[in-house]
Amino acid sequence: MATRVLIVEDDANVRATLRLLLEEERYDVVEAADGEAGLALFETTLVDLVLVDLKLPGINGFDVVRTLRASSDIPIVVVTAQVDSYDMVGGLEAGADDYVTKPFVPKVLTARLRALLRRSQARNGDTARLRFGDLEIAPREGLVTVDGEPVHLTKTEFLLLCDLAQHPSQVMSRELLLERVWGYDYPGDGRLVDTHIRRLRLKVEADPEHPSLVVTVRGLGYKLNPR
Amino acid sequence: VIVRRAWTLHPPLRARVAVTFAVLCLVATVAVSAVSFGLARTYAVGQRDRLATSEAFSNARLVRDLLRAGGSAPDEVVDAMRAAAGTQVLLRYGDEWYTSAVSLSDADLPTSVTAAVGGGAAARQRFDNGNGTHLVVGVPLPSVGAAYYEVSSLAELRRTLSVLGWSLIVASAVTALVGAGAGLVIGRRLLRPLRRTSDAAVDIADGELDRRLDAEGDSDLEPLVQSFNHMADAIQTRIEREARFASDVSHELRTPLTTLATAIEVVNARSDEMPPRAATAVELLSAQVDQFERLVLDLLEISRLDAGVDRVAADDDVDLLALVGRISRVHGGPAVSLQTAGPWMLRIDERRVERVLANLFENAERYADGVTFLGLGRDAESAWIIVEDEGPGIDAADRDRAFDRFWRGTTARQRTSNGTGLGLALVSEHVRLMGGEVRLEGAASGGARFVVELPVDEAVQ
Numbered sequence: 001m002a003t004r005v006l007i008v009e010d011d012a013n014v015r016a017t018l019r020l021l022l023e024e025e026r027y028d029v030v031e032a033a034d035g036e037a038g039l040a041l042f043e044t045t046l047v048d049l050v051l052v053d054l055k056l057p058g059i060n061g062f063d064v065v066r067t068l069r070a071s072s073d074i075p076i077v078v079v080t081a082q083v084d085s086y087d088m089v090g091g092l093e094a095g096a097d098d099y100v101t102k103p104f105v106p107k108v109l110t111a112r113l114r115a116l117l118r119r120s121q122a123r124n125g126d127t128a129r130l131r132f133g134d135l136e137i138a139p140r141e142g143l144v145t146v147d148g149e150p151v152h153l154t155k156t157e158f159l160l161l162c163d164l165a166q167h168p169s170q171v172m173s174r175e176l177l178l179e180r181v182w183g184y185d186y187p188g189d190g191r192l193v194d195t196h197i198r199r200l201r202l203k204v205e206a207d208p209e210h211p212s213l214v215v216t217v218r219g220l221g222y223k224l225n226p227r
Numbered sequence: 228v229i230v231r232r233a234w235t236l237h238p239p240l241r242a243r244v245a246v247t248f249a250v251l252c253l254v255a256t257v258a259v260s261a262v263s264f265g266l267a268r269t270y271a272v273g274q275r276d277r278l279a280t281s282e283a284f285s286n287a288r289l290v291r292d293l294l295r296a297g298g299s300a301p302d303e304v305v306d307a308m309r310a311a312a313g314t315q316v317l318l319r320y321g322d323e324w325y326t327s328a329v330s331l332s333d334a335d336l337p338t339s340v341t342a343a344v345g346g347g348a349a350a351r352q353r354f355d356n357g358n359g360t361h362l363v364v365g366v367p368l369p370s371v372g373a374a375y376y377e378v379s380s381l382a383e384l385r386r387t388l389s390v391l392g393w394s395l396i397v398a399s400a401v402t403a404l405v406g407a408g409a410g411l412v413i414g415r416r417l418l419r420p421l422r423r424t425s426d427a428a429v430d431i432a433d434g435e436l437d438r439r440l441d442a443e444g445d446s447d448l449e450p451l452v453q454s455f456n457h458m459a460d461a462i463q464t465r466i467e468r469e470a471r472f473a474s475d476v477s478h479e480l481r482t483p484l485t486t487l488a489t490a491i492e493v494v495n496a497r498s499d500e501m502p503p504r505a506a507t508a509v510e511l512l513s514a515q516v517d518q519f520e521r522l523v524l525d526l527l528e529i530s531r532l533d534a535g536v537d538r539v540a541a542d543d544d545v546d547l548l549a550l551v552g553r554i555s556r557v558h559g560g561p562a563v564s565l566q567t568a569g570p571w572m573l574r575i576d577e578r579r580v581e582r583v584l585a586n587l588f589e590n591a592e593r594y595a596d597g598v599t600f601l602g603l604g605r606d607a608e609s610a611w612i613i614v615e616d617e618g619p620g621i622d623a624a625d626r627d628r629a630f631d632r633f634w635r636g637t638t639a640r641q642r643t644s645n646g647t648g649l650g651l652a653l654v655s656e657h658v659r660l661m662g663g664e665v666r667l668e669g670a671a672s673g674g675a676r677f678v679v680e681l682p683v684d685e686a687v688q
Contacts, residue, residue: 011482017489024493081481103485103520106492175553190577219544219572 002028003117006047008038008064009079010056018051025110035059039067049117053079053102054091062094069095073155075116079104092195097156098182099192115183119159130165132226135204135213137165146204156181157200160193164214164224173221197222241418245410252406253399260395268388275384279314279364279377280351286312287366287375294320294371301325301373308375317376330358331378340365344374353381360385420448424455436463470534477527484523488516518645525649528582529632532656547571547580547610548603554581555601558588566604566613573610573683579657580681583665584612586650587677591616593644594636595674609663609680617674626667630655654679 005027009015012033019029030045032038035056042050050068054061065076078091078099088099097116100109130137134147139162144151153161159181164172172180174190182192197216201208215225238246286308293304301320308316309327317333318325324333333341335356343350344365351364360381367374420443430438439459440452491513498506548571552563591598595618602613621629621636628634633648654677658665663681670676 011486013486014482014489017486017493020493021489024496081478103481103488103523105520106489219546219549 002026004028004030004047006038006042006050007031008035008050008056009053010034021106021110035064038064042068049075049113051077051079054087055081062090065091065094065096075155077112077116089191089195092192093199095154097154119183132165132213132224137162151203153203156196160196160200164222168224168226171217171220171223241411241414244414245407248410249403249407253403256399256402260399264392264395267391271384271388276351276362279362279379282312283364283366283377286377287368290318290375291368291371294373312377314377314379317378319374321372336363336376420451424451427455431459431462436466467534470530473526473530474534477523477530480523484520488520491516522647525647525653529649529653529656532660543577544572545575545577547573547575550577550580551584551601551603551612554584560588560598561601564600564602566602575681576661579661583654583657583679586654587614590650593646594618605683608683610683611678611680614677615670615674617672620669620673620675621667623669629667
């Protein structure tokens with residue numbers, strides 16, 4: 001069965017061309033013109049990836065992402081209008097895995113979708129269980145527990161944590177993480193990493209404001225501190 | 228030169244206020260002092276004269292009584308009176324003169340006095356005997372055939388008056404100085420609203436469009452404040468409207484452009500199934516849409532910079548050396564040549580530096596054959612990045628204009644390139660927003676040499 005992408009986009013022309021583009025790439029496409037329709041479609045249809053425009057009539061794209069993320073690990077890509085505004089960070093904080101800016105370069109969009117999908121289909125990491133204080137990671141099972149309590153991470157957060165955990169004490173630059181976790185083979189925006197690190201800390205750190213596990217190395221990147 | 232001339236023609240307001248105050252104070256105190264001095268002098272001299280006269284008369288009566296009693300010789304009388312009066316005494320008894328001081332003789336007395344007294348009238352006169360001013364009071368004593376003179380020195384009185392005079396002069400000078408000081412203070416106070424206005428104007432010119440003057444609470448100054456704020460409102464509205472317009476236009480172009488680009492991509496992917504002429508047309512279309520897309524992105528970026536919505540976000544410490552090296556690698560540029568020692572961990576806006584360098588690299592790729600030299604240096608105040616190419620360079624006369632929007636060079640390659648014409652304008656805007664400066668110079672190779680200088684804020688360790 002072909003990989004199915006849900007497009008939530010209010011502009012009919014953009015929707016139609018996206019459908020054309022993605023069908024060229026042999027994806028199966030379902031589309032919704034607003035947030036409500038998108039969420040309803042998600043309930044009734046099995047999809048592998050969601051592409052959401054942040055600017056939507058009715059419930060906006062941020063809320064759509066939040067609602068989707070509340071119940072699912074599905075890869076989400078947001079389409080933001082501004083290259084440089086809060087939109088992108090806002091969309092990522094709502095739970096999106098990646099973003100593209102409008103007007104997007106079609107090749108960039110398809111490359112990102114491919115990278116995200118490849119990642120979510122592959123069973124990453126054959127390493128044995130990793131343990132850092134009260135944090136335990138089972139890469140094979142995709143399980144993370146803090147103090148024995150299971151913690152729910154999105155795929156991106158999980159891969160990010162695994163990547164840091166497999167190289168404890170080693171500083172991983174944003175560029176390296178973009179390449180390894182998101183599959184970027186061209187320069188990306190470091191804020192993509194920063195936002196996901198923030199979300200990850202909220203879930204695994206005892207005090208997310210003063211992280212002791214996933215720490216920032218000023219000017220260089222991030223590393224995981226084995227306690 | 229002009230400034231200095233203006234100064235000599237019209238000294239600054241503050242100096243003028245101070246001088247005016249000083250002169251006014253001086254004139255007022257000199258006038259008051261002169262009048263007080265005159266009055267004091269008249270009073271003191273008159274008082275002295277009256278006192279000397281009345282004492283001389285009463286002493287004369289005593290002399291007359293003594294002489295009439297005949298109990299004392301005239302020189303004894305003179306000595307007695309000298310002791311009693313505390314002044315020098317002269318006595319003519321018959322034709323003989325008796326004096327209380329060797330230095331004083333009848334020859335010293337003004338003849339007008341001796342003549343008047345000889346005529347039987349009392350007389351009083353100030354005279355100078357070459358030994359200071361003296362006052363003589365002569366009283367005829369016809370009943371005993373004598374005349375009595377008292378001579379007192381006025382040196383004391385003169386000294387008193389001179390002390391008073393000097394005090395008044397010093398007081399006038401002090402008052403003038405205080406006046407000048409007060410003038411300076413008042414001048415500064417007067418100028419304070421003006422300086423505030425000028426500061427606000429500078430802030431607005433620097434892009435702080437929402438800067439306004441606070442109310443002065445002074446009805447004389449309120450019109451200034453109001454008209455200034457009104458002007459600032461008008462400017463802000465206008466600038467924001469223009470910036471919004473540019474931003475809106477670019478924004479509105481975005482959706483159709485996205486559709487266009489995506490649709491062409493779909494067609495382009497099948498160009499090998501098309502007849503050659505159609506494939507060429509699609510290729511042209513695709514290149515133009517690509518160019519259009521870059522133009523809209525650059526326009527969006529520059530209109531956002533104009534609107535001032537992008538604030539400098541330098542809250543992260545960045546390894547500038549690593550950053551420059553990474554950008555160079557991405558663009559296939561040379562290794563970084565260090566011109567000075569580090570440290571390179573600096574508090575700068577990483578994304579802006581990235582945008583600046585990306586644009587300079589693209590510029591070099593488009594108009595030369597890429598960047599050939601990449602230098603990095605720093606001193607205590609700034610860090611600089613040098614980007615050189617070996618292209619045709621830009622004439623010295625055109626170097627300032629190279630940062631203008633949509634400026635195209637003069638060479639054929641510059642004219643026909645598919646650049647957006649906004650790359651260097653973006654560079655200059657980003658650098659300006661970071662508080663830095665970008666210069667275009669000529670490289671030794673004849674190519675272009677860009678020097679980006681950024682203020683250094685050492686990373687907090």
